[in-house]
Amino acid sequence: MFNSVILAMLLMLLSASNTSWAQEQESEQALSKQAIADALNKADQFRSKYDNAKVAIKVSQYEAEQLLTVREFDVYTQSQQRALVIYKSKSELGQKVLMKGNDYWMFLPKSRRPIRITPMQKLLGEAAIGDIATMRWSDDYQVIAHHHKAQGIEMTLQAKHEKVSYQTIKLLVAKENFFPKQAEMFLSSGRLAKTVNFTARGDRVGSMLIRDKVQRNKMTQVEYQDFEAITLAEKFFNPQILIRNDLRF
Structure with missing residues (x-):
């Protein structure tokens, strides 16, 4: 009798384990190629939900947790992969x-x-121009693999061309809404260049903390202070116009 009870309990545990495993497998299989591409687009929406926008950015450089320098920028992002960075300091x-x-x-x-x-x-500290000028991963990267983890879904992003800053990005997003949580940036050599952690501000990314993987005591915080839907005139994307110093944005 006792052995029968033990056997029944073991069978119940095995059945529950198999059910849980099957559910996990089903969850992973549910993310088709199109679904994971849509997930990346949703992650992009948390960074900027506008095609044409003005973003006020503050960049703070730290070393050994001591604030060294602060700079401010206005970034105008526009459709067709265009951006204009204005130095405000x-x-x-x-x-x-x-x-x-x-x-x-x-x-x-x-x-x-x-x-x-x-x-x-x-740009300043560990932040490069490309880190703030580009607001959409889906413009330059495609998802080549994804894995479900306890912390979220990890996507492996591969560059569509060679002119981007990083050839590979491992992007961790939340399972429930695909909010970007962390990104590991890899150079074409395969070396991990930096790690970026994202924090929320309301329904969007409020800041990202960039850490250098070589000089670990250095970090740079990029704060997205204000978003505004703005379409900039075409002339401001003409290099021959931008050499002028009397422009008003």
Whole structure:
């Protein structure tokens, strides 16, 4: 009798375990190629829900948890993978960066020629130009794999072209709504360059904390202070116009 009870209990536990495993398998299989692409788009929506927007950004550089420098920027993101970064801090007034597709130019107040740069150009601390100029992973990356973890769903993003800052990104999103939680950025060499942690502000990403994986005592916080739906005039995406210092945005 006793052995029969034990056997029955074991069978019940095994059945429950199999049911749980089957449910997990079903959950993973439910994310088809289209579904996981949609999930990435939803993660993008938490970063910027507007195609054309103005974002006020504050970037703070820390070393050994001590604040070193603070800079402010206005970033105008537009459709067709265009962005304009305006430097707002007094020591950098007049500086601008234009992104059109995969091309970047920097404009300095005393120069009559735009300077070609890469998205890896330092903005401040561990933050690069490409980190704030691009607001949508789905523009430059495709999901090649995904795994369900206790903390969420981990997507492996592969670059669609070679001109992006990072060739591979491991992006962890929340299971319930696909809010981005953490991103690991890998260079083309396969080396992990930096880790980014995202925090929420209402229904969107409020800030990201960027940590260098080599110099671990250094980190940079990027705060998205204000979002506004704005469509910038086409002339502001013309490098020949942006060399002027009398522009008003």
